[in-house]
Amino acid sequence: MESQAQQALKELSFVPPITEMESDVLTDEALSFILKLATRFAHRVPELLEAREARQAQFDAGATPDFLPDTAEIRNGDWRIRGIPEDLQDRRLEITGPPERKMVINALNANVKVFMADFEDSFSPVWGPVLQGQRNLTDAINRTISYNNPATGKHYALGDDPSVLICRVRGLHLKEKHVLLNGTPIPGALLDFGLYFFRNHKTLLENGSGPYFYLPKLQAHQEAAWWNDVFCFAEDEFNLTRGTIKATVLIETLPAVFEMDEILHALKDHIVALNCGRWDYIFSYIKTFRHHPDRVLPDRQVVTMEKPFLNAYSRLLVKTCHHRGAMAMGGMAAFIPSKDPEKNAWVLDKINADKSLEANNGHDGTWVAHPGLADTAKAVFDAALGERKNQLDVMREQDAPITAKELTEPCEGDRTEEGMRHNIRVAVQYIEAWISGNGCVPIYGLMEDAATAEISRASIWQWIKHEKSLSNGKTVTADFFRACLAEEMEVLKQELGETVFNGGKYQQAASLMEQLTTSDELADFLTLSGYELLD
Incomplete structure (x- = not known):
């Protein structure tokens, strides 16, 4: 009689077929779990994405986002999340980066509380590195990870007190074209979640931690409810207590900021x-306002x-998080240290000002992209927290209610030709790196990921669309x-030299940049076009 695992191999197909080299990650048992996830949950993702499009059509027709009238009961209700595990109560500083082997070791050894291993915005999902990333994280969790740099001979090993590991999976919009169910690519998010959870949950729990995730790009509480169903299914499948899986949700879309209570409520056992x-x-x-x-x-x-x-x-x-017993994490400092003392002092001053604003607003912690900035950012939160592990006691009860008008108000500032040209260079260099397999790139003193390239090309698209004038009087046209x-x-x-330029994919990147920036409709994500160019 066929086992469930053998059945899974018949129902899932792989392009190209699984090789022996990949079978350590894609075991029969792991694929059986991936099949269960995909069968139950993959078909709901297109419905969620269609709901995004329908909502965007309303915004295109002149509507603006607002708090939802039909969920007022949730916003006004007296409820709290289930709770926060001990090892997630102090998150004053987190570092992020792709699950590349040396990066994983350095990030877990850095002077931070948490490392977010990223399969999303700072990662280019080439098939080989997707699987190698899973190997690297399992080795880190098993405390067996090491790395020898072939160029320098330097040896990297995990320290005695690594930071807490959280895995950021891909957004719902990204497919995994190498794994098909009934001929259709499964969501990349389900593969990332399924493999990380299946391979590591037992050891993580034995280590006194747990399967922790960052969820990106959510736009609505229905998407949070989908994730909640995925988590509940995974816990039940392995007889785990409800709430074993824990998630942090990125509020990184404008529609989501109007549904923070609803997102917390939908995930309240897990968030x-x-x-x-x-x-x-x-x-x-x-x-949203294109x-x-x-x-x-x-x-x-x-x-x-x-x-x-x-x-x-x-x-x-x-205010929303602390009212519900959840933590409120601050954003990314994308700067990287400079070897020039004067420039580096400027960078540290910028980090200090940015993190001070977050700490004063009541955030419980913040992000950096480079370990060289950890001490500066951490010092700000050390000073703000004192003896506390977090700022959950900061309730902001005296604040006037924050209105939809405040959240959608455009800001003042110049549109400059210099700024536009800088954006072009950054976006082209980032796209070139991404389609070459690298999603985390230092450019002009910043650690850039997909988001900054997205801002660059979308911003110029909008300037062209509305024929905006620059500060020098020139009109932006295609x-x-x-x-x-x-x-x-x-x-x-x-800047790069002809050898590097001609040896890279810069012309291909420029062509994609032009296509995205001058198209009649604004493409949702540049990574969707870029993904077609990846192996």
Whole structure:
């Protein structure tokens, strides 16, 4: 009689077929679990994505996001989340990065409380690295991970007190084209979640931790409810107590900020925190208001957390989370240290100001992208927290209610040709790296991920759409953008050198950038087009 695992191999198909080298991750038992997840939950994802499109059509027709009238009972109700495990109660500093082997070791050894291993915005989901990322995380959890750098001979090993590990899975919009159910690619999120949970939950619990996840790109509480169903199924499948799986949800879309209570409620057995995913939030603001000429943002460099609409988002997130017993995580500091002392002092000053704003708003912790900035960011929260592990006691009860108008108010600032040209260079370099298999790239002193490239191309698309003027009086048109793109490609060739430029995929990246920026409709995610170019 056929086992469930053998049946799974018949129902799931793989492109290309699984090799012996991949079978250590894609075991029969793991695939049996993936099949169960995909069979029960994959068909609901297109429905959730269609609901996003229907909502966006309302915004395109002139509507603006607002709090939902039919869920007022949840917002006004007296309820709290189930609780926060001991090892997640102090999250004053988190570091993020892709699950690359050396990165995993360095991040777990850094002076931080949590490492978020990222299969999403700082990761390019090439099939080999997707599976290698899972191996790396399992080795880290088993405390067997090490790495020898072939170029330098340097040996990397895990320290005695690694930070807590959280896995960020892919967003619901991203498919895994190498795994098909009835000929249809399964959601990448289910593969990432299923493999990480199946391979590691037992050891994580034995280690006094648990299967912890970051959930990206949610736009509605119905999506949170879908995840809750996935978590409940996984717990029941392995006879685990309800609430064993814990999640932190990134509030990085404009529609989601109006449903924070509802998202917490839908996941209340499993959720421990919300996070201010500020870069994607800015991208989502542009995307939501793409047809609103009165809500066009200035250069992305000036859209900082001090701007009223972003500060309101931060304060509302803190107030909502703490009212429900959940933690409120701050956003990413994308800076990387500089070898130039004067420049580095400027970077540290920026980090200090940014993290001070978050700590003063009541956030329980924050993110950095580089271990070299950990001490500076952590010191701000050390000072704010004192003897406390978090700021759950900061309730912001004296705040005036934050309105939809505040959350959607456009901000002041110039649109400049220099800013536009800078965005072109950043976006092209990032897209080139991503389609070459690297999703986390240092560019001009910042650790860039997909969100900044998304802001860059969406912002210019909107300027073209509404024929906005720049500070020097020039009007942004598709032809003007194409001329700038051609000129900035020459600048990149000079900056990078002809050997690097000609050896990379820069022309392909520029072509994708042009297509995305001058298309009639604003594409939802550049990674959807880029994914077709990956192995």
